[in-house]
Amino acid sequence: MSPSPGTQPGTLTGTLERVDASIDDALSRLFALLRIPSVSAQPEHAADCAAAARYLRDELLACGFDASIRDTPGHPMVVAHDLGATTGPHVLFYGHYDVQPVDPLALWKTAPFEPTLIxxxxxxxxxxxxxxxxxxxxxxxxxxxxxxLRAQTGALPVRVSIILEGEEESGSDNLRPFLEQHREELRADIALICDTGMIAPDQPAITGSLRGLVGEEVTIEAARRDLHSGLYGNAARNPIECLCTILGTVRDADGRVTLPGFYDGIAVPPDGQRAAWRAIDPDDNGLLGPVGLAVPAGEAGFTALEQTWCRPSFEINGISGGYEGEGFKTVLPARATAKVSFRLVPGQDPERIRAAFRAHVNAALPSDCRARFTPHGGSKGIALPPDGPFMDAALGALSAEWAPNRAVVIGGGGSIPVVSDLREVLGMDTLLIGFALDDDRIHAPNEKYDLASFHKGIRAWVRVLDALAS
Amino acid sequence: MSPSPGTQPGTLTGTLERVDASIDDALSRLFALLRIPSVSAQPEHAADCAAAARYLRDELLACGFDASIRDTPGHPMVVAHDLGATTGPHVLFYGHYDVQPVDPLALWKTAPFEPTLIxxxxxxxxxxxxxxxxxxxxxxxxxxxxxxLRAQTGALPVRVSIILEGEEESGSDNLRPFLEQHREELRADIALICDTGMIAPDQPAITGSLRGLVGEEVTIEAARRDLHSGLYGNAARNPIECLCTILGTVRDADGRVTLPGFYDGIAVPPDGQRAAWRAIDPDDNGLLGPVGLAVPAGEAGFTALEQTWCRPSFEINGISGGYEGEGFKTVLPARATAKVSFRLVPGQDPERIRAAFRAHVNAALPSDCRARFTPHGGSKGIALPPDGPFMDAALGALSAEWAPNRAVVIGGGGSIPVVSDLREVLGMDTLLIGFALDDDRIHAPNEKYDLASFHKGIRAWVRVLDALAS
Incomplete structure (x- = not known):
């Protein structure tokens, strides 16, 4: 496919050259944003989240958008519009300015909020x-x-609205109410989200499905205070052991989740799709090799990519109890806590899964133990329409930027709950176009983004907006 | 049994009156020691451990002992002698001046190193x-x-040596070598240790058996870095889940440890002893009720006291992995760690138990996982001779102090590894006489010692030393 001609002859080439010439300035602006420690899950960073929102508003104003901060009960939204275009669709771009916590800090080679080129x-x-x-x-x-685009032509090729939230990494509690309160302002023809990845550094992808998420925190309590294991060990219930026994039986030895009804209503992808995915990573080494693993850990009978792209999972994301410091302490603690999550695929209901997990815990509780639960978000898995005019235009634009390599439609293992919210509240589908790589270490120490992802990502969006206009 | 007459008529009564009259001064001296945060497991408290040793040396010098600090590769020992007595046995008193860490600090109602009378x-x-x-x-x-005793009579009724160590709560790495290097100086006729408890506030006890301890830290590692559970969840091995599965199967549903050979070579106490112990706490409520528990958690068929006094146990003392902070983080961590321990009874070999645990972990490790182990001490369970002249004298002295209640011989659930060291290195048996109560919250927040334990404990030792002299 050749590049779309765009709204004005020569616009595309000129704009791409402008991107190349000003990449250092763009990088400086990104660095300024990265220096703001906008960790949404940690209350001490609330002011930093607000600062990140202000920074983005100001940048959007500088780009010619009508941009403003919108307060919520949590961290604020940034909303911006440039509706000057008279042709093509109206697009709504969604992103988030908040980030994950940085611990364990000791494993970072550079300071997490001092961006560094390596x-x-x-x-x-x-x-x-x-x-x-x-x-x-x-x-x-x-x-x-x-x-x-605006600097080159004085206008955007399509109508663009933008919403940037600050609570994506901490549950997005205020996003759906905000969308509901601003339906008319935010409704567009198609949503664009840049929070996904490429197949490889030289092959772009559009993500066609996403897993949902059920997050849950469970605390098991037994004695009313910490005990000495010499005085009480054997006779007093140990909440850590209880937690281990319960969490160790959520999956069986074949990696299948044992909760009743867990797999009800979900479909295995057609053979053709499975074959295409298998060709991407035939021996699982593409996904697992770079992180030092060799054997898919989940359900038998599925490749590593299938396990992450189209199968639900159970994960223990954190566990804590008793003495965790240096040396040893013969304590028999009063409580132990775990944070767990399920990744869901289309057909699974988050609240039914949450209830099944709680029932599993409660049924396995021995005498003298109590369980407390705290929900941490829930969203359905989602499948996006595999074709259509926007999808075709976007695939063409991405393929042009990375020619001769072609963009492909893949599955996504992560959860982007806003995609379901946009469909349910605003009736919009989403194109998930992102430039991250598997080795970006997101949510982990030493997170990075390739300069090539940033540079060609800008160029790719120029091409996509141009292609959508035609 | 009536009080022993002691070495000089009137000595005993006069000394007890002196104890009563000077209890406030004694309490002040204890408070000064309690203010020194001598946490041996935490390197930042090394200077505090040394300060506690110096304080005790100075107090012993003030009491007329030949006392000195003895350096070791770890925290120092305090050694003291008063060998002026010409009759009766030579006793060696052992104690420790180091303490457990204080976390979780937030649960303390008063500052842990600011002693308070409540x-x-x-x-x-x-x-x-x-x-x-x-x-x-x-x-x-x-x-x-x-x-x-010295203030009242100018001398002690028996020859007394004292050794106080500063690493009892962190493995006692340097105790046994020190005993070996100072065999001649430290050998005596009987050892006395005050690190155990009473049956109830009005009934004293001598502990006739102790459980040993195997401490072990295990870390499970999988991927070479933390992963995002969206990108890798299901396909990448989760070390927390692996750890839970492995630790959740060390005991079966009946509370029995599943390690092969774990119960080999151990004996159930005679029916008479079991009946006597059952009379102390017939419905398990005496041990469990005060801490909010009702049902013994260990092996079926044993009472709570039996489970702690004569049966071996498995405990998870700490667990840690992934995100433990506020909120939620969808991380799939690279490693997870647990600190576990086994309490052993006579007949079990610590290193065989350690090897069996490591074999259990290694056999259960799934693909792509590795286990690392760090030992944290090992000691055998020990049974002390149930009768003999020293035991009879001590039981009589304690019974006199708490008359009309009689002192009894009980089992001990904790580990005091020095008891085996004293027997193996110096060929000495030990009398375990202590005044702690079950609700003292040792190793836990808000640790306390009843003023009555302290006051009557001093009086009891006066009686015991007096009785040993006759």
Whole structure:
């Protein structure tokens, strides 16, 4: 497919050249955003979240948008519009400016909020910082594309609205109410989200399905205070052991989740799709090899990519109890806590899964133990329409940027709950176009975003907006 | 049994009156020791451990002992002698001046190193501080008894040596080598240790058996870095889940440890002893009720006291992995760690149990996982001779102090590894005489020692030393 001609002859080439010429300035603006420690889950960073929102509002104003901060009961939203275009669809871009916590801090090689360019042995240049990939770097590819288009032509090729939230990494409690309160303002023809990845550094992808998420925290309590294991060990119930026994039986030895009804209503992808995915990573080494693993851990009979793209999972994301410091302490603690999550695929209901997990815990509780539960978000898995005019235009634009490699439609293992919210509240489908790589270490120490992802990501959005206009 | 007459008529009554008259001064000296945060497991408290040793040396010098600090590769020992007596046995008193860490600090109602007297609703006065019971308060009952005896009579009724170590709560790595290097200096006829408890506030006890301990830390590792559970969840091995599965199967549903050979070579106490113990706590409510529990958690068929006094146990003392902070983080961590321990009874070999645990872990490790182990001490369970002249004299002295209630011989659930070291290195048996209560919250927040334990404990040691002399 050849590049779309765009709204004005020569616009596309000129804009791409402008992106190339001003990449250092774009990088400086991204660095300024990365320096703001906008960790939404940690209350002490609330002011930093607000600062990140202000920074983005100001940048959007500078790009010619009508941009403003919108307060919520949590961290604020940034909303912006440039509705000057008279042709093509109206697009709503969604991103998030908040980031994950940084612990364990000791494992970072550079300060997480002091962005640093690191050149790898293979010559790739990496932007290293918390949020470099998830999602500040990706958000800025879109904003910089808008900046370049407007600077080159004085206008955007399509009507663009933008919403940037600050609670994606901590449950998005205020997003859906905000969408409901601003239906008319935010409704568009198609949503664009840049929070996903490519197949490889030289092959772009559009993510066609996403897993949902049920997050849950469970605390098991027994004695009313910590005990000495010499005085009470054997006779007093140990909440850590109880928690281990319960969590150790949520999956069986074949990796299948044992909760009743867990797999009800979900479909295995057609053979053709499975074959296409298998060709991407035939021996599982593409996904697992770079992180030092070899054997898919989940359900028998599915490849590693299938396990992450189309099968639900159970994960223990954190566990804590008793003495965790240096040395040893013969304590028999009063309580133990775990944070667990289920990744869901289309057909699974988050609240039914949550209830099944709680029932599993309560049924397995021995005498003298109590369980307390705290929900941490729930969203359905979602499948996006596999074709249509926007999808075709976007695939063409991405393929042009990475020619001769072609963009492909893949599955997504993560959860982007806003995609279901946008469909349910605003009736919109979403194109998930992102430039992250599997080795970006998102949510982990030393998160990075390739400079090439940032640079070609900006160019790709220029091409996509141009293609959508025609 | 009537009180022993002692070495000089009138000595005993006069000394006990002196103890009563000077209890406030004795309490002040204990408070000064409790203010020193001598947490041996935490390197930042090394200077505090040394300060506690110096304080005790100085107090022993003031009591007329030949006392000195003895350096070790770890925290120092305090050694003291008063060998002026010409009759009766030579006793070696052992105690420890180090204390457990204080976390979780937020649960303390008073500062852990600011000793405070608290009067309970029932009128009991409690000395609240870390180490109040384990073991500073107990150690000071013996030293104050020596002080009173010497002040009253100008001499001690028997030859007394004292060794106080500073690493009991962190593995006692340097104790056995020190005993071996100072065999001649430290050998005596009988050892005395004040680190155990009473049956009830009005009934004293001598502990006739102790459980040993195997401490072990296990870390499970999988991927070479933390992963995002969206990108990798299901396909990548989760070390927390692996750890839970492995630790959740060390005991079966009946509370029995499943390690092969775990129960080999151990004996159930004679029916007579079991019946006597059952009379102490017939419905398990005496041990379990005060901490909010009702049902013994260990092996079926044994009472709560039996489970702690004569049966081996498995405990998980700490667990840690993934995100443990506020909120939620969808991380799939690279590693998870647990600190576990086995309490052993006579007949079990610590290193065989350790090897069996490691074999259990390694056999259960799934693909892509590795286990690392760190040993945290090992000691055998020990049974002390149930009768003999020293035991009879001590039981009589304790019974006199708490008359008309009689002292009884009980089992001990905890580990005091020095008891085996004293037997193996110095060929000495030990009398375990202590005044702690089940609700002293040792190793836990708000540790306390009853003022009555402290006061009557001093008086009891006066009686015991007097009785041993005759």
């Amino acid at each position: 050149t790898t042995e293979s010559g790739r240049v990496e932007i290293t910082a918390r949020g470099a990939s998830d999602d500040k770097g990706q958000v800025m590819t879109f904003i910089e594309a808008c900046r370049a | 009067t309970t609703e029932s009128g009991r006065v409690e000395i609240t501080a870390r180490g109040a019971s384990d073991d500073k308060g107990q150690v000071m009952t013996f030293i104050e008894a020596c002080r009173a």
